Amino acid sequence: MKRTVLLLTLLALLMLAVVACAQPTPQVVKETVVVTKEVEKVVTVQVKEPEKVTIWFHSGRGEERAVLEEQIKEFNSSQDTYRVEAVQLPEGSYNEQVNAVALTGQWPDLLDFDGPYMANYTWSGYLQPLDGFVSKDLRDDLLPSIIAQGTYPPDGKLYCIGTFDSGLAIWGNKSYLEKAGVRIPTSVDDAWTGAEFEDALAKLQALPEVKWAMDMKLNYGRGEWYTYGFSPIMQSMGGDLIDRTTWKSTGTLNGPQSVKAMTMFQNWINQGYVVPADVGDAAFYGDKTAALAWVGHWMWGPHKKGLGDDLILLPMPKFGEKAATGMGSWCWGIPSAAKNAEGAWEFLSFLLQPDQILKMTNANGAVPSRKSALAKSELFGPGGPLNIFVQQLESIAVPRPQHPAYPTITSAYAEAVDNIISGADVQKELDKAAQKIDQDIADNDGYPPFGGK
Amino acid sequence: MARRSKARTVTDDTVTAWLFMAPALILLLLFLILPFFMAFGLAFTNQRLIPGPIPTRFVGLRNFQRLLDDATFHHALRNNFVFALVVVPLQSGLALFLALLVNTRRRFITFFRASYFVPTVTTMVVVAIIWGFLLAEQGPINAILRVISFGHLGPYKWIDDPHLALPAIIMLSIWQGVGFQMVIYLAGLQGIPPDLYEAASIDGAGMWQKFRYITFPSLRNTHIFVLVTTTILAFKLFTQVEVLTQGGPLDATQTIVRLMYVIGFRELKVGYAAAITVVFVLIVLLISLIQRRVLVEEREVA
Numbered sequence: 202m203k204r205t206v207l208l209l210t211l212l213a214l215l216m217l218a219v220v221a222c223a224q225p226t227p228q229v230v231k232e233t234v235v236v237t238k239e240v241e242k243v244v245t246v247q248v249k250e251p252e253k254v255t256i257w258f259h260s261g262r263g264e265e266r267a268v269l270e271e272q273i274k275e276f277n278s279s280q281d282t283y284r285v286e287a288v289q290l291p292e293g294s295y296n297e298q299v300n301a302v303a304l305t306g307q308w309p310d311l312l313d314f315d316g317p318y319m320a321n322y323t324w325s326g327y328l329q330p331l332d333g334f335v336s337k338d339l340r341d342d343l344l345p346s347i348i349a350q351g352t353y354p355p356d357g358k359l360y361c362i363g364t365f366d367s368g369l370a371i372w373g374n375k376s377y378l379e380k381a382g383v384r385i386p387t388s389v390d391d392a393w394t395g396a397e398f399e400d401a402l403a404k405l406q407a408l409p410e411v412k413w414a415m416d417m418k419l420n421y422g423r424g425e426w427y428t429y430g431f432s433p434i435m436q437s438m439g440g441d442l443i444d445r446t447t448w449k450s451t452g453t454l455n456g457p458q459s460v461k462a463m464t465m466f467q468n469w470i471n472q473g474y475v476v477p478a479d480v481g482d483a484a485f486y487g488d489k490t491a492a493l494a495w496v497g498h499w500m501w502g503p504h505k506k507g508l509g510d511d512l513i514l515l516p517m518p519k520f521g522e523k524a525a526t527g528m529g530s531w532c533w534g535i536p537s538a539a540k541n542a543e544g545a546w547e548f549l550s551f552l553l554q555p556d557q558i559l560k561m562t563n564a565n566g567a568v569p570s571r572k573s574a575l576a577k578s579e580l581f582g583p584g585g586p587l588n589i590f591v592q593q594l595e596s597i598a599v600p601r602p603q604h605p606a607y608p609t610i611t612s613a614y615a616e617a618v619d620n621i622i623s624g625a626d627v628q629k630e631l632d633k634a635a636q637k638i639d640q641d642i643a644d645n646d647g648y649p650p651f652g653g654k
Numbered sequence: 655m656a657r658r659s660k661a662r663t664v665t666d667d668t669v670t671a672w673l674f675m676a677p678a679l680i681l682l683l684l685f686l687i688l689p690f691f692m693a694f695g696l697a698f699t700n701q702r703l704i705p706g707p708i709p710t711r712f713v714g715l716r717n718f719q720r721l722l723d724d725a726t727f728h729h730a731l732r733n734n735f736v737f738a739l740v741v742v743p744l745q746s747g748l749a750l751f752l753a754l755l756v757n758t759r760r761r762f763i764t765f766f767r768a769s770y771f772v773p774t775v776t777t778m779v780v781v782a783i784i785w786g787f788l789l790a791e792q793g794p795i796n797a798i799l800r801v802i803s804f805g806h807l808g809p810y811k812w813i814d815d816p817h818l819a820l821p822a823i824i825m826l827s828i829w830q831g832v833g834f835q836m837v838i839y840l841a842g843l844q845g846i847p848p849d850l851y852e853a854a855s856i857d858g859a860g861m862w863q864k865f866r867y868i869t870f871p872s873l874r875n876t877h878i879f880v881l882v883t884t885t886i887l888a889f890k891l892f893t894q895v896e897v898l899t900q901g902g903p904l905d906a907t908q909t910i911v912r913l914m915y916v917i918g919f920r921e922l923k924v925g926y927a928a929a930i931t932v933v934f935v936l937i938v939l940l941i942s943l944i945q946r947r948v949l950v951e952e953r954e955v956a
Contacts, residue, residue, distance in 0.1 A: 297920060303704045325706050423900060478814065479791050609921065623816065623903040633725070644700060644923075645708050 251277075251284035254544035257298075257312040259531065260289040262499045264564040272560070276551050283544040293424060296608055303327060308536040311545035315425060316350040316529035317601040317611070319361045323353045324605035324648060329537040330358035334546040339553065339571075346594055347570040350529050354603060355650050362549065363532030364558050365567035368498040368590030369430065370526065371415075371515040372485065374508060377492040381405050386515055389592045395465075395520040402474045405492040412476075412490040415469070419478040419622060427615040428601065429527045430495065435462040436599045438521035442610055443602050443638060448651060450638035454614070455631040462520065463618075463627045470622055478622075483507075497527070498590060501566020505586075514589045517597065528598035530567060568594060605648040609641040690935075696928035703922040710925075717929035727930065729905040730913045731937075733820060737827075737909070738888040745828045746880050749835030754869075756836070757843045767840070774833035782897035785826040789813055813899055816906040823894050823907055831887070835880050842876030843869070878949040882942065889938050910934045 256273075260266055266289070273285050288309065290298050296318060302308055303325065314322065322328050331351075340348070344366060351361040378385055381404040386392050393401065405414040418426060432442055440459030443450040453459065469475055476484045476491050485494035486507030493515075494500065504512050517526040533552070535545045551557060555574035562569045562578065568590050569575050580587045602610060617630040642648060700713045721727050756767045773781065788795050789812035796809040812822040850868050859867070892911040895901055901908040901916070910930065918927030 300704055300919075300922060325704065423902070479811075612920065619902055620904050623814070625904055641921075645706075649707070 249282075251281055252541055252544050254283045254285045254311065254541050254548055255288065255309040256285055256545070256548065257288050257290055257309045259292045259295050259313060261292050261531070262502075262565060264502050265499070265561065268561045268564045272552060272557060276548055283541075283547055285544075285548050299327070306538060308538040310539040310541045311533055311535055311549060313531045313533045314361070316361065316363060316532050317603065317607045319351060319532070319534065320353060320603045321605040321607055322534070323360050324651075327536055328360045328534045329539070329542065330356075330360060331362060331535065331546075332358050334550075335359060335362070339550075342571045342573050344568070344570050344572065344575075344594070346528055346598065346600070347532075350600060350603075351532060351534075361532040361534035362553065363530055363570050364552050365530060365562050365565070365570050366594060367429075367528055367530035368526075368566070368568055368587065368593065369433065369496075369528075370517055370589050370593065372494040372496065372500065372504055373513045373515050374485070374489065374492050375511045375513045377405060377408060377411060378513070381408055381492070385513065389516045389524065389589070389596055392516040392524050393518040395518060398518040398520070399469075402469065402493075406474055408492065410489065411492050413480075413484060414474040414491065415493040415495055416476040416485045416491040417495045418482075419475065420480070420482055422478070423615050423619040425611060425615070427618040428611040429497070429529075431463075431466060431618055432601070432614065433517065433525040433527050433599060434466055434520060435459040436525035437517070437519065437523060438462040438465075441602075442614055443604070443606075445602060448604060448606075448642060448647070450610070450635040450642075451632075452635075454635040454638070455628065458521070460628050460631060463621055463631065465520070467621050467624075467627060471624075498566040498568070498587070501587065502564065512586070514587060516589050516593060524597045525599045526593045526597055527601070528594060529600050604651055606638060606642050606645070610638050613637040693928040693931045696925055697932045698929075699925045700923075701925040701928070703918065703924050713925070717926050718933075720926065721929055721933060726905055726908060727910075727913060730908040730910045733906070733908055734889055734891065734910050736820065737824060737891055738885055740824055741827060741831075741888050742881060742884045744824075745832055746835055746877075746884060748828065749832050749880070750839050750873075752832065752836045753839035753843055754865075757840060767837075770836055771833035773830045776830070778830060778893040779897055781826060781830045782894045785822075785829075786813070786898050789822055814903055816904045819899050819903060819906045823891075823898065826898075827891070827894060831884075835884065838880055839873065839876055842873045846872045881949065882945050885941060885945065886938065889934075889941075 258269060270287070273287050277284055295314065299312070299314065299318075299322070308327075319328070343362070346366050347363050348359065350363065350366075351359045353360050373385070375385070378401075381401070383401040383404055384393075384397070402414040405411055418430065421427075428442070435441060435454075435458065438458045438461055440456055440462055441453050444453045483503075484491040486500070486504045489507075494504070517524045533549050535542050535549075539545055552561075553571065555569070555571055555577060558569045558571055558574040559578055561567070562574070563580065566580070566587060568581060568587075569578060575581055575591070579585055581591050582588065601607065604610070613634040617634040620630050621627055697717055698712060698714060699710050700708075700716075701710050702708070752770055756763055756770065787793060790796075791809050791811055795812070799807040800809065810818055812818050846869065850872075851864060854864050854868060890911055891909045892915065895907045895909055895912055896915070899907045901912055911934075914927045914930050914934070917923050917930065
């Protein structure tokens with residue numbers, strides 16, 4: 202008796218497994234077709250199940266995520282050929298996820314990634330070129346910075362396209378600035394000098410409502426923000442993460458200008474001007490205990506909600522001979538091992554429609570990647586609240602190094618910044634970071650054909 | 655089934671025994687023993703986690719030479735030793751104290767035993783996150799310190815201060831782990847015959863003397879077990895530092911296992927991480943061997 206029960210249970214489980222693994226058969230539908238006025242023919246037509254297109258995207262700020270989920274629903278309901286299934290991955294460990302899938306080989310059909318990682322992914326063979334899909338009209342309409350971000354230097358082919366580019370500037374609380382008597386710059390040409398900037402910090406710190414003059418988002422912790430947000434300080438003073446012709450980091454990252462820049466950064470923290478990490482996110486737009494916020498476009502929504510008309514966007518200061526700011530953002534690419542590249546491109550070109558781009562950029566405050574979308578946007582036109590971002594992209598923005606060693610560059614620099622924030626010796630930390638980067642490049646034989654051994 | 659002759663031939667019992675062990679043995683071999691030996695081999699190569707355009711090459715002792723110069727590795731080693739030296743006696747001592755407390759037959763004693771054990775069954779990730787809130791500068795722990803010291807003990811930056819980060823990790827690790835050792839000590843305590851205590855009471859021994867001359871020596875085997883396992887567990891420190899401090903600030907909470915993870919899986923340098931593994935295994939092996947030599951167990955003479 203026991204044995205029969207056991208056998209029957211096993212049989213049932215086996216059948217369940219078989220049923221679960223079975224592929225759905227295409228539906229067969231009868232359709233009536235009028236061939237001539239007199240004769241009607243009954244034709245059976247096979248209706249195809251929509252092809253599955255898997256996409257991965259990083260689970261970023263809430264606004265971006267909400268818009269993308271909307272866009273996926275809209276795309277799926279607007280046509281029957283493809284059905285997009287999305288997987289969201291945490292932003293912090295995103296690069297590790299991509300590395301993990303490189304080992305398992307179960308690539309999605311489309312994935313987004315942070316622009317600077319494009320060189321590493323292409324060098325490692327993960328991505329396929331998009332030139333075959335991109336029409337001339339689209340290429341002409343995309344911003345030059347977007348094309349530059351997606352182009353792999355050795356072969357000049359396009360491997361990723363973003364629906365928006367980033368903006369990094371200083372958000373200000375207008376009433377605090379006026380109260381402290383600080384000059385308010387109106388355009389990139391007008392930006393503060395380094396001395397004016399530090400003077401402004403001191404004046405703002407003296408206000409009774411202000412606990413910390415500036416929020417630099419130290420609460421984000423050690424990650425890509427440190428590289429994106431703070432390497433422009435070095436670039437403005439003539440330093441950089443790495444020499445972009447010889448591809449050597451020693452001498453540049455730990456050179457005198459970079460050290461001067463990071464020492465200045467450390468001083469702001471030591472003098473108490475900067476919101477500490479454990480205070481949280483809302484010092485500028487919530488409690489209004491900070492007068493300035495050094496952060497990117499993604500805070501547009503929360504800042505606008507919190508400060509309303511008091512919100513003002515200021516260009517990056519000229520710490521050295523010129524100002525510098527960050528650029529580059531998340532972009533979409535099609536893996537070489539994608540099963541459904543056509544489906545992936547269909548969805549990507551949907552996302553690149555100017556109205557869809559505007560949907561996203563209205564929510565996250567990023568710069569639309571197409572000139573036609575930019576022209577339609579009220580936020581970015583001359584006089585618009587976010588026009589500074591466009592001015593900066595056209596003049597002073599510096600891309601993060603486009604080199605396969607970028608993952609090491611960013612992690613070494615972010616670690617150095619983290620330690621500098623905690624009070625470590627700036628020269629020593631930058632020396633360590635530069636050595637780590639050069640060692641990684643040497644270990645990979647200079648990432649041929651990039652050279653720089 | 656006819657029995658074969660018993661002398662020196664494989665009996666059906668042996669075959670059955672091996673068959674029962676086979677699944678577990680195969681898994682152990684594949685996922686523990688094989689990688690262990692692979693690590694020794696990979697430590698001499700420049701193996702990357704993802705095979706890329708650069709071929710894997712034999713690089714001799716380069717990885718080990720780099721280890722000697724690596725300041726982060728030295729910090730990690732130092733932190734592991736400090737952690738083990740502090741946690742092992744403190745946690746074991748606390749566990750013994752708690753075991754003595756709950757080794758009674760009072761009412762609701764099961765409730766107390768369970769409460770002391772609950773942290774051990776909670777995932778370390780959850781424990782670390784909760785302690786992150788407790789240790790915040792405006793958090794409950796600083797508030798309690800302020801109240802009991804009448805405002806003298808100022809709010810401490812437990813997680814951001816390089817001098818306080820490791821003590822904070824030690825605190826939460828002890829809190830989480832003490833339940834396990836407590837249960838082991840409890841078992842040991844219950845193995846001590848009560849007549850010894852009765853005899854001691856008749857002789858007029860006080861509580862401290864009973865503890866010093868009866869309880870402590872009788873627990874010898876338990877002590878050895880607890881010390882050895884706690885030491886090995888202490889060297890595996892990873893989860894708390896990854897979740898709470900990410901090895902910072904300034905490498906104050908960097909540990910060997912975390913370094914292995916970051917270098918192997920984030921920086922994709924499997925060869926270098928394997929070299930760290932080899933060094934680490936040798937160190938832990940040495941310590942365990944020394945402990946076993948020094949702490950000889952009391953074996954019952956049959």
